[in-house]
Amino acid sequence: MHPKRRNRLFSVLFLFAGAGISVAFVLVALNENINLFYPPDKVVGGGAPVDTQIRAGGMVLEGSIARVGEALDVQFVLTDYQGSQFPVIYSGILPDLFGEGQGVLVQGRLGADGLFRAHQVLAKHDENYMPPELADLKGLKNE
Amino acid sequence: MSEFLLTTADLSCERDGRMLFSDLHITLSAGECLQVMGPNGSGKSTLLRCVAGLFPDFDGTVDAQPALYLGHKLGISLLLSAEENLRWYQGLAGQAAPVAEVLERVGMAGYERVVCQRLSAGQQRRVGLARLLICNSPLWLLDEPLTALDEAGHRLVTGLITDHLASGGGAFCATHLPLSVPQAGTLELGMSN
Amino acid sequence: MSEFLLTTADLSCERDGRMLFSDLHITLSAGECLQVMGPNGSGKSTLLRCVAGLFPDFDGTVDAQPALYLGHKLGISLLLSAEENLRWYQGLAGQAAPVAEVLERVGMAGYERVVCQRLSAGQQRRVGLARLLICNSPLWLLDEPLTALDEAGHRLVTGLITDHLASGGGAFCATHLPLSVPQAGTLELGMSN
Amino acid sequence: MTLKTLWHRLGSPRWFYQISRPWIYVLGILALVLLVTGTVWGLVFAPMDYQQHDSFRIMYVHVPAAMVAQSAYIVMGFAGVLLLVWRMKLADMVLATVVPFGMSMTVFALVTGAVWGKPTWGAWWVWDARTTSMLVLLFLYFGLYALRQAIARPEAAARACAVLAVVGMINIPIIKYSVNFALTLHQKASFTLTEAPSMPPEMWLPLALNVLGVYCLFGANLLSRLRLEILRRERGTQWVRDLVLSGSA
């Protein structure tokens, strides 16, 4: 084969092989979930380090929100509804979306006593939007 | 393969708002040398770069055989020795001309392994000239090949060009001093203003 | 003030294990020009740098009046325009020669404000030459002042040197082409080998 | 007209200049109508959300801006390929003209997102995958802008920008799929091609209008700036001179 043509073929093969392998890796990567926080079972089961900066996430257990002491201190329980749950204490302004049954992410330190002292609480919301009336019909809580 | 090593048609180029040359029709056949002359800043280097494919902002067409360009910048890495530089060119252009012989021809015998940074200005130019013998292109584009060379160096350059023409190559040179090579035509730039 | 612009005694220099020159006795008086000639790599540039005080590894003595050195490196900042470069030299050397006139003299009228990077090779050299008129030193040390210049440029250089000699200065030049200036002597290097 | 002749014609700025004129008006008027209807409907008449209350209305400006900001980049990526491979003149002009629009839409999406994030998430800004990759998009627009400014020769600048635009395309799927990583606070897509929207029509219809509207705006903006650019670049040619002399440019 003419060397120039051979080189061109070489380039094309190189491109195809590279693209194929990359796509394969992306597909594998998308199958793996990136978990960037501790779910409640890890926190309870001792899977999370004590007294270091970590993030944890879960749902706010219904009826667990309690104001303690000063006006801004609030305590609540995060659960995965699978039997694991842990208490969180936080002092500061909560996001509007914070509420019972809501998914939240907390950032802070887990004490040896099992109490999570958060310095930041972020609310995660889902992709479902509906008017209040419809939510009432569906039995979803409307704050 | 066309019969000409180089043809240009309607070649014009403007730089910084000044028209350097316009409507150049150049043809160069095997065995010919064309010398571009003209005052400083008249566009000789620019014309050579247009032909070499290193300056695309021109109007008109250029049609050239594979060319070897030797410009104001030598194309010699100062960190490497003469020998290493030429070996690299061999790798690029696929020729196996013996490096030692070539260096001897350009008068650099004895300096093969000296890092180019430690060579004098003229010696560096000679290493640059050695490239002409390594990369065996039919068309040579030489921008002021005599710069920094001594008298023997001038003879060397004319000798190299003459041999190249004799073996069917062509040369297109920008010079201030006319080169005494056979079959040489001249093109004057910068005469319009 | 001694009667000579430059005297050297027993000047020798070795580089990379090669003796470049030895036991040079040079004297240069006002109104004289000395041309250093010799093949590539014979040590012309090195000699000039010894005299300029830019190369201390020599044996012997050098005794020179305040000198202005124009070497292979131009001493022109490519980021600045010709005018800005010369103004800076004025600040350094304390002369108030009118920059515009000087640039006109070296044929760069109309290019005063162009950043030097955008000038052609010969135009950059001309800006370098303009320094000679700005920094008014009695002794000029010129390393291949004709490089990259066209014919008019050659005449310019000889003109500059002639005027300088006439006004009581001296010049010490390394060249490959003999310069046609009055009162010029030559010194050949590299004849020993 | 065969595909091949269309292809050749697209390479000719003059042809493009002549056929594009009516489209500016069509797209411009469409954009105006759609955006006004959609925005008024969304901000005033659409029902509020049971959880986010009125703050969810930011959606009607945030989502269209975020979508068109990415689409603008995709357009540039394709233009970059066209320019690099086929040297199409028009592609270069597209590259030059899209940057300001894309950049402003990216800024708009970021700002509205931040304004929305404060009440819903509890923070103006979080360093998660969606927000970060969107910020990267903004930096890519900055880079394209700066590169064009830095290179003096327009032809070189165009091709350099094309290279960067193509490289930056890697970021687009990252923006798109970043919400599927677990950490993002950002919600997943509400609209997909395969499923019904996860909100009632009286909520998504105004959004759809706005999205359509902003794409029409993009088209109108692109065409009008392209036509200006064509005139500027071809000012030396006969047809532009004739056009200017006849006063119909």
Add this chain to the structure above:
Amino acid sequence: MGMIAVPTATSAPRLFWSQFQRELVSVVRSKEEALNPLLFLFLAISLFALGAGGDPEVLQNIAPAIIWVLVLLANMMSLEGLFRRDYEDGTLEQLILLAEPGFVPVLAKIAAQWCVSGLAMTLLAPIAGLILFLPSTVLPTLMITLLLGTPALSLLGAVGAALTVGLRRGGVLLAILVLPLYVPVLIFGSSAVIQHMDGIGTQAQIYWLLAITMISITLAPFLVHAALKISVEQ
């Protein structure tokens, strides 16, 4: 009249190897380039340890970020010189004019740069980790992520370096162009290390790094070659 042989194209692997060798020789000649990234990494890390007053806990938490950010910066700075010297002495234009296929020597240059920056830093990263009190159990993760991520840094960065090599104001522009491209690598890389420290799996990040590196290997050489061509044309 004799005939002049038109230059025959060398085979791609030979071309690669010839260029790669040349780069290594240059590196040996100017040790600067070989040592710069490593030296930068270690000096900066020691400075961090000094500036933080040597507090292990403060350092440990931020260690993955420090190492990854410094690797990024070191790599970016070493890229600045990748084409600059060749540009200045004119060998770059010869490379673009003569090499066929042109992307092969480009790839060789990048590979050599990676060896002296990315690879070298990967190999010495454990020491950097220990200086910053990183638990020794996460050092393998640190090395793996660096090994998989740094090729992408070199390749993507080379595109920026090639685009800016002819410009006087290269430094700033290079940073503006390159750092956004580096961000995904940084995020996946450092979050993998952080997660490993916290005892969470790191599979996904590693696959992402692999994917990014593969796509850059595939595309970058062509793009760099195109960018270099633009830069020498003036």
Add this chain to the structure above:
Amino acid sequence: MGMIAVPTATSAPRLFWSQFQRELVSVVRSKEEALNPLLFLFLAISLFALGAGGDPEVLQNIAPAIIWVLVLLANMMSLEGLFRRDYEDGTLEQLILLAEPGFVPVLAKIAAQWCVSGLAMTLLAPIAGLILFLPSTVLPTLMITLLLGTPALSLLGAVGAALTVGLRRGGVLLAILVLPLYVPVLIFGSSAVIQHMDGIGTQAQIYWLLAITMISITLAPFLVHAALKISVEQ
């Protein structure tokens, strides 16, 4: 035959001013140098924020160290270019040959470099602090220590830059020469900020910084001039 005037020495302040102006013009021409340190600082800081996952508490503790280390590095990198361009185009040898007294333009060069690196970074340091969640009460201390410390960095660093300008392998050597000299400044500077955060007085450190800066202003210009002379002689 006429007489040639021997160049008259300019007055020192005029010499300073002429050189200072030239530097500023060069900086404007190649914006690179002007923006490089600032851009480096902010890009690196954002990368840290990203790499640390944006966790305020982790960042806050290390913030003084991060800012000071980055200022050091930015300054060192900008010093590398201080004499290099002049060296390459031959203006440096002219400066050494022609200027009298030679240390004045040298001082002007350093002053200009400080304006675009140390001073600029000092002025924008509060923003850097806020990005890293530094409490706003310590920002004045941060600025004062930077204002007092950065001149010493520029002056001491210039000695290293002058010694290495002629060497191909300048980068590494510069770092090795310069960073040890920087360490005292780093320690006093960052510990002042940390102590202020902890509510302890910072007088002592500030006097130390003052002393270091004064001694460098006195000695450095002469040393730099001598070093430059050595570098151009070849």
